[in-house]
Amino acid sequence: xxxxxxxxxxxxxxxxxxxxxxxxxxxxxxxxxxxxxxxxxxxxxxxxxxxxxxxxxxxxxxxxxxxxxxxxxxxxxxxxxxxxxxxxxxxxxxxxxxxxxxxxxxxxxxxxxxxxxxxxxxxx
Amino acid sequence: xxxxxxxxxxxxxxxxxxxxxxxxxxxxxxxxxxxxxxxxxxxxxxxxxxxxxxxxxxxxxxxxxxxxxxxxxxxxxxxxxxxxxxxxxxxxxxxxxxxxxxxxxxxxxxxxxxxxxxxxxxxxxxxxxxxxxxxxxxxxxxxxxxxxxxxxxxxxxxxxxxxxxxxxxxxxxxxxxxxxxxxxxxxxxxxxxxxxxxxxxxxxxxxxxxxxxxxxxxxxxxxxxxxxxxxxxxxxxxxxxxxxxxxxxxxxxxxxxxxxxxxxxxxxxxxxxxxxxxxxxxxxxxxxxxxxxxxxxxxxxxxxxxxxxxxxxxxxxxxxxxxxxxxxxxxxxxxxxxxxxxxxxxxxxxxxxxxxxxxxxxxxxxxxxxxxxxxxxxxxxxxxxxxxxxxxxxxxxxxxxxxxxxxxxxxxxxxxxxxxxxxxxxxxxxxxxxxxxxxxxxxxxxxxxxxxxxxxxxxxxxxxxxxxxxxxxxxxxxxxxxxxxxxxxxxxxxxxxxxxxxxxxxxxxxxxxxxxxxxxxxxxxxxxxxxxxxxxxxxxxxxxxxxxxxxxxxxxxxxxxxxxxxxxxxxxxxxxxxxxxxxxxxxxxxxxxxxxxxxxxxxxxxxxxxxxxxxxxxxxxxxxxxxxxxxxxxxxxxxxxxxxxxxxxxxxxxxxxxxxxxxxxxxxxxxxxxxxxxxxxxxxxxxxxxxxxxxxxxxxxxxxxxxxxxxxxxxxxxxxxxxxxxxx
Numbered sequence: 001x002x003x004x005x006x007x008x009x010x011x012x013x014x015x016x017x018x019x020x021x022x023x024x025x026x027x028x029x030x031x032x033x034x035x036x037x038x039x040x041x042x043x044x045x046x047x048x049x050x051x052x053x054x055x056x057x058x059x060x061x062x063x064x065x066x067x068x069x070x071x072x073x074x075x076x077x078x079x080x081x082x083x084x085x086x087x088x089x090x091x092x093x094x095x096x097x098x099x100x101x102x103x104x105x106x107x108x109x110x111x112x113x114x115x116x117x118x119x120x121x122x123x124x
Numbered sequence: 125x126x127x128x129x130x131x132x133x134x135x136x137x138x139x140x141x142x143x144x145x146x147x148x149x150x151x152x153x154x155x156x157x158x159x160x161x162x163x164x165x166x167x168x169x170x171x172x173x174x175x176x177x178x179x180x181x182x183x184x185x186x187x188x189x190x191x192x193x194x195x196x197x198x199x200x201x202x203x204x205x206x207x208x209x210x211x212x213x214x215x216x217x218x219x220x221x222x223x224x225x226x227x228x229x230x231x232x233x234x235x236x237x238x239x240x241x242x243x244x245x246x247x248x249x250x251x252x253x254x255x256x257x258x259x260x261x262x263x264x265x266x267x268x269x270x271x272x273x274x275x276x277x278x279x280x281x282x283x284x285x286x287x288x289x290x291x292x293x294x295x296x297x298x299x300x301x302x303x304x305x306x307x308x309x310x311x312x313x314x315x316x317x318x319x320x321x322x323x324x325x326x327x328x329x330x331x332x333x334x335x336x337x338x339x340x341x342x343x344x345x346x347x348x349x350x351x352x353x354x355x356x357x358x359x360x361x362x363x364x365x366x367x368x369x370x371x372x373x374x375x376x377x378x379x380x381x382x383x384x385x386x387x388x389x390x391x392x393x394x395x396x397x398x399x400x401x402x403x404x405x406x407x408x409x410x411x412x413x414x415x416x417x418x419x420x421x422x423x424x425x426x427x428x429x430x431x432x433x434x435x436x437x438x439x440x441x442x443x444x445x446x447x448x449x450x451x452x453x454x455x456x457x458x459x460x461x462x463x464x465x466x467x468x469x470x471x472x473x474x475x476x477x478x479x480x481x482x483x484x485x486x487x488x489x490x491x492x493x494x495x496x497x498x499x500x501x502x503x504x505x506x507x508x509x510x511x512x513x514x515x516x517x518x519x520x521x522x523x524x525x526x527x528x529x530x531x532x533x534x535x536x537x538x539x540x541x542x543x544x545x546x547x548x549x550x551x552x553x554x555x556x557x558x559x560x561x562x563x564x565x566x567x568x569x570x571x572x573x574x575x576x577x578x579x580x581x582x583x584x585x586x587x588x589x590x591x592x593x594x595x596x597x598x599x600x601x602x603x604x605x606x607x608x609x610x611x612x613x614x615x616x617x618x619x620x621x622x623x624x625x626x627x628x629x630x631x632x633x634x635x636x637x638x639x640x641x642x643x644x645x646x647x648x649x650x651x652x653x654x655x656x657x658x659x660x661x662x663x664x665x666x667x668x669x670x671x672x673x674x675x676x677x678x679x680x681x682x683x684x685x686x687x688x689x690x691x692x693x694x695x696x697x698x699x700x701x702x703x704x705x706x707x708x709x710x711x712x713x714x715x716x717x718x719x720x721x722x723x724x725x726x727x728x729x730x731x732x733x734x735x736x737x738x739x740x741x742x743x744x745x746x747x748x749x750x751x752x753x754x755x756x757x758x759x760x761x762x763x764x765x766x767x768x769x770x771x772x773x774x775x776x777x778x779x780x781x782x783x784x785x786x787x788x789x790x791x792x793x794x795x796x797x798x799x800x801x802x803x804x805x806x807x808x809x810x811x812x813x814x815x816x817x818x819x820x821x822x823x824x825x826x827x828x829x830x831x832x833x834x835x836x837x838x839x840x841x842x843x844x845x846x847x848x849x850x851x852x
Binding site: 001012016018023037043055079118 | 185210
């Protein structure tokens with residue numbers, strides 16, 4: 001290893017004396033471990049929140065409800081207020097100039113703009 | 125030295141973007157981003173672990189292509205405990221846990237977690253800390269701490285510590301709302317009597333991560349050429365430096381839309397490194413002269429070569445002609461019955477053939493000598509009346525001809541029809557020319573009468589015609605899809621073909637389907653076979669001869685050119701020009717500028733309007749209302765107490781203008797006249813740590829911790845219900 005890397009103490013040492021079980025003991029080299037962790041979605045599913053009284057707060061029920069305010073529509077390209085929307089691309093736009101640009105956009109870019117507000121077509 | 129500092133220390137874990145640090149003092153010892161990279165060392169090939177941010181220059185020794193930086197968090201919950209272990213390793217290591225007596229960290233640990241952390245994450249973390257980092261009964265303690273303790277743990281909520289810390293310093297009251305926009309989530313937690321009320325909490329899954337990501341996406345869509353410049357770190361810097369929150373998004377955006385002076389002042393520009401391209405010096409006079417001379421010389425040489433070739437060809441042809449004439453002369457002397465034997469030597473079959481060869485040679489000779497073509501045409505014309513003589517066999521009935529003569533007759537017939545066709549076409553051309561001439565003359569008379577009106581009319585006509593022709597062309601190429609500039613927009617199968625092609629497709633498909641139906645009678649009638657003609661590909665070009673409109677357009681444009689010197693005919697390239705121009709333009713300084721205008725306040729605005737990025741949840745201001753609504757006891761006095769002490773902490777509340785905006789937003793959802801006071805934490809990022817640190821140092825802390833024994837004996841349900849008391 002290069003001296004400057006060692007000097008910067010960049011790399012976490014393999015053996016740490018304050019640990020009871022070292023990393024290399026827990027996960028021996030060359031053994032495929034597979035996936036030993038759960039995503040948040042799986043964790044939540046396993047918690048079985050539905051079995052607990054609904055007035056007891058948990059990770060899921062503290063989420064905020066959808067907004068009650070009307071959603072202000074903004075131009076996907078410029079960020080100005082958008083009174084119009086293009087029926088072909090579904091993009092919102094603020095003025096005729098922006099309309100011209102969105103009509104000249106390749107489909108890939110249209111989808112990327114839509115993806116910003118989670119409105120893109122997702123093929124599964 | 126460390127003893128007093130670490131008297132009762134706690135390791136504080138914070139939000140995903142947060143910092144990992146030891147506690148007990150006023151400022152943390154170690155601050156690092158809790159991300160882990162596991163790159164491969166390039167020379168030795170071993171996989172190493174790197175925690176936190178380091179000098180990017182040193183990373184050149186590592187191959188980081190296989191794995192990027194990883195986080196132990198999914199949203200705000202720890203889910204990958206292997207990565208968490210690396211982070212803890214690094215934290216303890218950097219705090220100086222040298223471990224002269226192996227196998228233990230003999231300290232209670234204070235670790236923070238998100239609101240309502242799932243018990244799975246909680247227990248895994250407890251397990252990790254108990255099992256990997258130490259056991260209660262080991263004697264010597266690390267860090268020269270005299271106290272021998274079992275490993276204790278306590279959980280605290282980040283925001284709560286920040287709240288407590290600021291409460292002690294008189295920033296906020298014991299009743300209040302804590303609003304904490306973090307890295308991936310934003311929480312609102314009501315505090316009553318200094319304790320968080322979990323029933324009133326609410327969480328929206330939006331935070332600084334989303335703001336940075338949104339800015340990154342917008343910029344890379346706006347400047348696709350500079351996409352590589354927008355690294356996460358750079359965009360994060362841009363966000364922290366330039367983003368702000370407006371009191372009213374609509375009016376601010378209108379300022380920019382109208383391009384007012386204020387907007388210009390608010391626009392920030394990031395100039396990317398750009399070197400002006402070397403200006404090409406115009407070639408000097410001599411250079412131009414030299415080049416012209418070279419060109420001239422080359423042209424001369426070519427001309428000479430062409431001349432030489434021509435003369436040699438003339439020579440050749442003359443020789444041939446002489447030979448043929450000589451042959452003809454000889455033929456005259458030969459007896460009629462000897463002709464075939466005589467000719468067999470020369471390669472010709474009959475006298476007629478020789479004569480035609482003579483004609484051919486003379487013609488090409490004339491051509492080579494460069495005599496005008498008209499003359500030749502005249503000759504052709506002159507020969508025309510004699511066509512009956514030229515084709516003697518045509519009028520002879522078939523039955524008296526031999527097989528060979530029949531063949532000859534057929535050939536002559538063909539030649540005659542073609543020459544007649546040519547004749548007709550020529551006549552038509554002449555007529556057209558005359559017609560054009562006549563119309564031009566008419567036009568000229570009109571023009572002389574009233575030049576201006578005439579010009580106007582002509583131009584109007586030109587415009588109309590050119591539009592018509594254009595439209596036709598478009599129809600032809602685009603099959604009725606007149607809105608042609610969107611090449612990609614949902615163009616269906618039918619739209620891509622023109623009418624003729626569509627018809628052909630229809631015929632093919634019906635033909636294909638008819639095959640299977642009962643008795644196949646195809647071909648019984650003669651009309652059936654017409655189908656193939658219609659299907660054939662050659663049928664595609666439905667050009668019905670030269671377009672009349674086009675011809676007229678050509679005439680008018682040439683006429684306009686004569687009359688109006690400023691007139692420039694619309695070329696076909698005209699339509700595609702605007703797209704090609706920017707490509708040819710040399711790159712300027714402006715092409716390397718990243719302009720931040722609306723983006724400055726558009727990106728952090730998503731904290732208040734999460735549905736702009738597709739998260740259908742309430743924004744910061746509404747969350748306060750939601751949180752108050754969720755409180756179990758409806759008490760107006762309490763609600764007023766809460767709103768008069770709204771407290772903000774967390775990294776994303778550093779945006780300028782957020783307090784004012786939040787206050788205005790909450791005022792909108794609260795009853796008229798309710799007291800509203802919004803305060804920001806003294807230090808929104810580190811106050812949580814300071815609060816935790818102070819708490820860990822108090823004697824009350826030890827009564828709150830639980831040990832490994834508790835953990836294993838009392839079970840998961842107890843751990844789930846376990847709640848920390850914040851009041852000291």
